[in-house]
Every structure is written in C-alpha cells, then in structure tokens.
Amino acid sequence: MSVTSRNLQLYNSLSGKKEKFEPLHENNVGMYVCGPTLYSEPHMGNMRTFINFDLIYRYLLHLGFNVKYVRNITDAGHITNSAGHEEDSIGKAARLEQMQSLEIVYKYNVKFQELQRIYNLLPPSIEPTATGHIQEQIEIIEQILNNGYGYAVNGSVYFDTKKYMQDFNYGILSGRKVDELENETRNLNAQDEKRFFADFALWKKANPDDMQIWRSPWGNGNPGWHIECTAMSTKYLGKHFDIHGGGMDLKFPHHEDEIAQSCGSFGCNPAKYWMHANMLNVNGQKMSKSFGNYFLPKEIIEGTTNLFKKAYPANVLRFFMMQAHYRSTLDFTETALDAAEKGFSRLTDGLNLIEKLNTAENSSFDVQSIVSSFYEAMNDDFNAPILIANLFDAVKQINLINDGNATINKADKDLLETEMKSFVFNVLGLEIASSNNDSKLKPVMELVLDLRQQARTNKDWTTSDKIRDGLAAAGIVVKDGKEGTTWS
RNA sequence: GGUCUCAUGGCCGAGCGGCUAGGCACCGGUCUGCAAAACCGUCUACAGCAGUUCGAAUCUGCUUGAGACCUCCA
Missing domain, CATH: 3.40.50.620 (HUPs)
Structure with a gap:
C-alpha cells in the first residue's frame, strides 16, 4: 500500500x-x-x-x-x-x-x-x-x-x-x-x-x-x-x-x-x-512449563491434548489468537475455540463468495470507508480484533449483495476483494484450506451425489437420507443449498 | 513481602469521557421433502461503593477478586 x-x-x-x-x-x-x-x-x-x-x-x-x-x-x-x-x-x-x-x-x-x-x-x-x-x-x-x-x-x-x-x-x-x-x-x-x-x-x-x-x-x-x-x-x-x-x-x-x-x-x-x-493463559493462569498447564502447538491441531476434546486446524487457532489484541492476555477455552472455528468459517465463506458476486451500477454502501477501516484498525497499534470486526462488516455486506438486498459496482467489488484478501491472507496470515481437492475422491463424490439427487427427484427419501447419513458417518458433510448440493 | 496490571452481557473478546465493536451461543424468521448448513433479525453488559463532570465502562479514591514480575520463562 x-x-x-x-x-x-x-x-x-x-x-x-x-x-x-x-x-x-x-x-x-x-x-x-x-x-x-x-x-x-x-x-x-x-x-x-x-x-x-x-x-x-x-x-x-x-x-x-x-x-x-x-x-x-x-x-x-x-x-x-x-x-x-x-x-x-x-x-x-x-x-x-x-x-x-x-x-x-x-x-x-x-x-x-x-x-x-x-x-x-x-x-x-x-x-x-x-x-x-x-x-x-x-x-x-x-x-x-x-x-x-x-x-x-x-x-x-x-x-x-x-x-x-x-x-x-x-x-x-x-x-x-x-x-x-x-x-x-x-x-x-x-x-x-x-x-x-x-x-x-x-x-x-x-x-x-x-x-x-x-x-x-x-x-x-x-x-x-x-x-x-x-x-x-x-x-x-x-x-x-x-x-x-x-x-x-x-x-x-x-x-x-x-x-x-x-x-x-x-x-x-x-x-x-x-x-x-502478552501471555497466553489456560485456566486463568499463564501457560508455563512450571505450572504444567501447557500444551504443544502440534498437539492441539492433532487433538492429542487432554485439555480439549477435539482437534483445531492451525488457521483456526491463528484466527482465534488474532481476535485478541497482542497486548492483552488471552484465555484458551474450548467454547472460545469452537466459537472461533465457526466465526472463521463465516469469514472464509464470505471471502469465497465475493468473486461470484454480481455487480451493479452503484454500490449501496461505502466500500471505501470499509477498506479504510481496515487500515485504521491496524494503524492503531496493530489492532487485529478491530480489523476482524471490520472484515465481518464487509462479510455482512457481501451476504446482503448475494441475497439481492444490497448492490456493489465493479470498481468497488475489485477494491473490496483485493483489500479483504490482502488483509486476511497477507496481514493476518490466515490460509483457507481447500479440502475437496482430492483428485480421486472428487469424481466419486460427484457420482454419489448424483445418485442421491436422483433419489431426491423421485422423492425416495429413504435412499437419499441413507446416502447422506452414510457420508456423515464417513466424516463428509452434505449441504443442500439453493444452487445444488455441496460437500466438505 | 515489594512493584505492576487487569476486572466488560451465557462464553471469547474490542473500546478507554458523549456516537454504547465483532464473533459464538440463545431466541425469532427466510430457505428446505426432512434435516443440516447458509443468510437475515433480536438480545444493551461494563466487580462493588463513593467522587470529578452537563455527561463515565472509560478519570480519581477506597473495597473486593484475579493475574504477572521480582528465579529460567514468549
């Protein structure tokens, strides 16, 4: 910049x-x-x-x-x-x-x-x-x-x-x-x-x-x-x-x-x-070897600490830490991590949506001021929590546009996309994992979802639900959206 | 014991004299065969007690509670 x-x-x-x-x-x-x-x-x-x-x-x-x-x-x-x-x-x-x-x-x-x-x-x-x-x-x-x-x-x-x-x-x-x-x-x-x-x-x-x-x-x-x-x-x-x-x-x-x-x-x-x-706290106390309340960065992404029931991806952990200011202590708790995981997915969904947005003659909101707010947040002693809050403001607008309740013009869309991606990827250092890139799994999933769609068209709910439940058991979540079915 | 910091809604966390972030959860709605997901909306909190001020979560004092440093520590 x-x-x-x-x-x-x-x-x-x-x-x-x-x-x-x-x-x-x-x-x-x-x-x-x-x-x-x-x-x-x-x-x-x-x-x-x-x-x-x-x-x-x-x-x-x-x-x-x-x-x-x-x-x-x-x-x-x-x-x-x-x-x-x-x-x-x-x-x-x-x-x-x-x-x-x-x-x-x-x-x-x-x-x-x-x-x-x-x-x-x-x-x-x-x-x-x-x-x-x-x-x-x-x-x-x-x-x-x-x-x-x-x-x-x-x-x-x-x-x-x-x-x-x-x-x-x-x-x-x-x-x-x-x-x-x-x-x-x-x-x-x-x-x-x-x-x-x-x-x-x-x-x-x-x-x-x-x-x-x-x-x-x-x-x-x-x-x-x-x-x-x-x-x-x-x-x-x-x-x-x-x-x-x-x-x-x-x-x-x-x-x-x-x-x-x-x-x-x-x-x-x-x-x-x-x-x-500032320090990272666990149970209200500084994480420290001598207190024994520590876990390793690898353990938490592998889900092998006894402090947390499940594993969290590294980018979720990074996002979680970015939601607190660097000069404040931060408490690691399970509910907070779960909240961060959902919030992060809301942010990434918005980010994935922006390039697919239709443009209009005019923008119904002030894109420039949203972009400026990103800089203002970080210029104020690297206030990443405020930056994230401002990014969520942008996400809200993106969702409104997607639902036809707001508009954006081409120039604004390009600006917003460039700046949002820049702040999320380059400044916050967050990576968006694309999980369904497995070259062998992809055609299989297409076939399975095609069969399920057939069943759904025939109102054969027993078969379609069986497929959905079976995939869920295998760790694959199926979502029926407006524009078809997705999986992850 | 000394020095210092902090106490924010169900949870995590910003803000640091007036415009009272954000995320998650909850609740209401849209969508949907059902479900899930997604999206929209709602939800006004600042430990307690005094004081300063037209106005305080934000400043001052006291009380209570928590933590850090003083020893290797990110």
Missing part, C-alpha cells in the same frame, strides 16, 4: 504510551525479537508471541516498509540459578534425553521450523544462533569492561550495576528501582561473587560437567543470559535500531539488562520502540 496510508501508531513499552511510528531510516525498519530457547519444543504460549510478531512483521511489510526481521535462537546454555545450582537448561535437557547439547538443540529446531510452517509464520530475515556468535559476545563484554561497567572475578564477569547507575538509568524499561529491589531480595548467597545483588553475569566460569564450554579472555566458560541478544541485534541491526520485541515476561530482567549492556558498551539504548506481547 502507498506511503500515504502509513499513519502507524504503536505502543512503546519504554514510554508507556502509543507513539507515532517513525523509522530511524525512512523506508527501512530493523526489528529484533527474542526467539525460543530450544531445550524443548516450544509450547502454545511461545507460539502466540511469535505469531503476534509475525502479524506485526506482516503489517509493516504490507505498508511497504523494507523490514529486516531478526529473531534469534538460543542454543547456548542459560545458567538458571545464580545462587547455587549451576545447571544450564540446555545441558539439563540433554542429560535427561541422553543427547549431546547441539543434538538436542538441532532436534527442537527442526520441530520449531516445522511449527512455523504449520502456523504460517513468515521466516525472519535471519535466525542467528547464540553459539554462532560467541566471539561477538566476548567482544561486547570486553567493551563493557573497558568502559568500567563490569568486573571479572574468578573466571566470571559481572555487570557492575552500581557503577552503571551513576551514568544511566537502570530500570528505565521495567520501572524498577534498585533500592526497592534490594529490600525484596531474598537471602543472598554468602559465597556470591557479585559485588552487588543487582549485578548480573556476563560470562560464567565453566563447571566441570558443563556440556558447552568456550574459551574466553577470562578462561573457559559460557556467556551470561542476556548478552547473546545484545551481540546479535548489534551485529545484524546496528547499535540502535527500530523495534525490539519479545514476551512480556522478558521485560525484566532480560530486556532491562540488554539495555544496560548496550548503554554500557555503546552508550545507547538499542531500540527506539520496545514492544511486548
């Missing part, structure tokens, strides 16, 4: 307000999103975040921006507990599954790539891995040390939060005040190497049983939890880029520490706009 429709407002977590989106470099947008840690298969909650940023990516592309979208893959061990048990999550998973760490990361990456295809995510411009950027991470740590915002102890390196706070605002994103944090801190480990409780690891000395170890100026070890994102975003997007995104739960400490690392090494906040996608 033309540059004139670019009146995009987005919510910046940094300011806590909606702001006009003005990219740093005119037509080019740099966007970094924190990707998955591949020590297990991403669950549905993880997918929601990636789907939401896919929506954002797609709409920026739709507006004609040249977007460089970087989403990392964390394949280096996260040290999970700074107070004691020095076990990294990837190493732990590898031990449990008796695999090498790279083997396990590779295994889950294959699954993740498959999920992206199933859920129709556009591939990012690049998906860099943490293990591929150890050298870059080390270099940034060195810069932080040179600038005096870090210190090495015993083979590990920590970020010096106290020193940093003299020059910068630690807590700028999360709104946390360090002196408040101090009071909250539970029992600091006496042997802790950190000078200050709020300091965090940039480099962690290796343990004998670590599965991943790299050499560094401070000895063998592995990178801290936050440095990889700083290294990779800087490498591919520069020291200051447009959008940094991720899940709400990464705001603190992960993103706060990324800002500290960037300021500490380059003197500037890495991103102009920080965007956070």
Whole structure:
C-alpha cells in the first residue's frame, strides 16, 4: 500500500504510551525479537508471541516498509540459578534425553521450523544462533569492561550495576528501582561473587560437567543470559535500531539488562520502540512449563491434548489468537475455540463468495470507508480484533449483495476483494484450506451425489437420507443449498 | 513481602469521557421433502461503593477478586 496510508501508531513499552511510528531510516525498519530457547519444543504460549510478531512483521511489510526481521535462537546454555545450582537448561535437557547439547538443540529446531510452517509464520530475515556468535559476545563484554561497567572475578564477569547507575538509568524499561529491589531480595548467597545483588553475569566460569564450554579472555566458560541478544541485534541491526520485541515476561530482567549492556558498551539504548506481547493463559493462569498447564502447538491441531476434546486446524487457532489484541492476555477455552472455528468459517465463506458476486451500477454502501477501516484498525497499534470486526462488516455486506438486498459496482467489488484478501491472507496470515481437492475422491463424490439427487427427484427419501447419513458417518458433510448440493 | 496490571452481557473478546465493536451461543424468521448448513433479525453488559463532570465502562479514591514480575520463562 502507498506511503500515504502509513499513519502507524504503536505502543512503546519504554514510554508507556502509543507513539507515532517513525523509522530511524525512512523506508527501512530493523526489528529484533527474542526467539525460543530450544531445550524443548516450544509450547502454545511461545507460539502466540511469535505469531503476534509475525502479524506485526506482516503489517509493516504490507505498508511497504523494507523490514529486516531478526529473531534469534538460543542454543547456548542459560545458567538458571545464580545462587547455587549451576545447571544450564540446555545441558539439563540433554542429560535427561541422553543427547549431546547441539543434538538436542538441532532436534527442537527442526520441530520449531516445522511449527512455523504449520502456523504460517513468515521466516525472519535471519535466525542467528547464540553459539554462532560467541566471539561477538566476548567482544561486547570486553567493551563493557573497558568502559568500567563490569568486573571479572574468578573466571566470571559481572555487570557492575552500581557503577552503571551513576551514568544511566537502570530500570528505565521495567520501572524498577534498585533500592526497592534490594529490600525484596531474598537471602543472598554468602559465597556470591557479585559485588552487588543487582549485578548480573556476563560470562560464567565453566563447571566441570558443563556440556558447552568456550574459551574466553577470562578462561573457559559460557556467556551470561542476556548478552547473546545484545551481540546479535548489534551485529545484524546496528547499535540502535527500530523495534525490539519479545514476551512480556522478558521485560525484566532480560530486556532491562540488554539495555544496560548496550548503554554500557555503546552508550545507547538499542531500540527506539520496545514492544511486548502478552501471555497466553489456560485456566486463568499463564501457560508455563512450571505450572504444567501447557500444551504443544502440534498437539492441539492433532487433538492429542487432554485439555480439549477435539482437534483445531492451525488457521483456526491463528484466527482465534488474532481476535485478541497482542497486548492483552488471552484465555484458551474450548467454547472460545469452537466459537472461533465457526466465526472463521463465516469469514472464509464470505471471502469465497465475493468473486461470484454480481455487480451493479452503484454500490449501496461505502466500500471505501470499509477498506479504510481496515487500515485504521491496524494503524492503531496493530489492532487485529478491530480489523476482524471490520472484515465481518464487509462479510455482512457481501451476504446482503448475494441475497439481492444490497448492490456493489465493479470498481468497488475489485477494491473490496483485493483489500479483504490482502488483509486476511497477507496481514493476518490466515490460509483457507481447500479440502475437496482430492483428485480421486472428487469424481466419486460427484457420482454419489448424483445418485442421491436422483433419489431426491423421485422423492425416495429413504435412499437419499441413507446416502447422506452414510457420508456423515464417513466424516463428509452434505449441504443442500439453493444452487445444488455441496460437500466438505 | 515489594512493584505492576487487569476486572466488560451465557462464553471469547474490542473500546478507554458523549456516537454504547465483532464473533459464538440463545431466541425469532427466510430457505428446505426432512434435516443440516447458509443468510437475515433480536438480545444493551461494563466487580462493588463513593467522587470529578452537563455527561463515565472509560478519570480519581477506597473495597473486593484475579493475574504477572521480582528465579529460567514468549
């Protein structure tokens, strides 16, 4: 779409307000999103975040921006507990599954790539891995040390939060005040190497049983939890880029520490706009491994979770998630999913109908304003729920035209068709599955329905109903419409 | 314990000072041999109590309830 429709407002977590989106470099947008840690298969909650940023990516592309979208893959061990048990999550998973760490990361990456295809995510411009950027991470740590915002102890390196706070605002994103944090801190480990409780690891000395170890100026070890994102975003997007995104739960400490690392090494906040996608809830609680209320994106489309009775297609799930704003939590419930499934079919029916519509001299409704409403919705901080509501307004008009209760002219019809399809397919990323394309089944069905039609013409209801019931038992639904019988 | 967020009709969810989305369900209708489907129409909600205002779901305060973060987490 033309540059004139670019009146995009987005919510910046940094300011806590909606702001006009003005990219740093005119037509080019740099966007970094924190990707998955591949020590297990991403669950549905993880997918929601990636789907939401896919929506954002797609709409920026739709507006004609040249977007460089970087989403990392964390394949280096996260040290999970700074107070004691020095076990990294990837190493732990590898031990449990008796695999090498790279083997396990590779295994889950294959699954993740498959999920992206199933859920129709556009591939990012690049998906860099943490293990591929150890050298870059080390270099940034060195810069932080040179600038005096870090210190090495015993083979590990920590970020010096106290020193940093003299020059910068630690807590700028999360709104946390360090002196408040101090009071909250539970029992600091006496042997802790950190000078200050709020300091965090940039480099962690290796343990004998670590599965991943790299050499560094401070000895063998592995990178801290936050440095990889700083290294990779800087490498591919520069020291200051447009959008940094991720899940709400990464705001603190992960993103706060990324800002500290960037300021500490380059003197500037890495991103102009920080965007956070909200969580997926099940039973009113955040979907999470530790709560055990999670299911996998594959399970729900295969109908193998015990949370839901039936299976849902990926496009229905995507549609369901698009009906909630990315900054709101969303509850997964069976009735809500069933409602989404029906709603989605209403939308696709309308979309299939539009090309068959007869045109008239004039349009009985304002097509241009409906189309504008699509843009207005998305320009308002990517408000997909409103976009969908507006698409349903269009569907209503399409149905009215189809029933002869409204009219549309040729130019309006072409405009509406183009824009609706563009928003549904390209922006919302929804695909309409055409199920009755089986080349062998099709002639068989034609024959069967022909026989049934004969029976119906002869008022042989017993035979016609027998055919209908038999097909229903085989999972094929027959619908007698005005213009003949269809099946699916 | 600290910080913060949220409470919308039967359900899911937008809206965030006046025009009171949308989907699903329900109910009524059209169509139909029947059924299903499809389509049309109906359905006025904002946790409670005060306050600000000509006017509040939307702003302020309090109460109650739920959740998130503070520890790996999308």
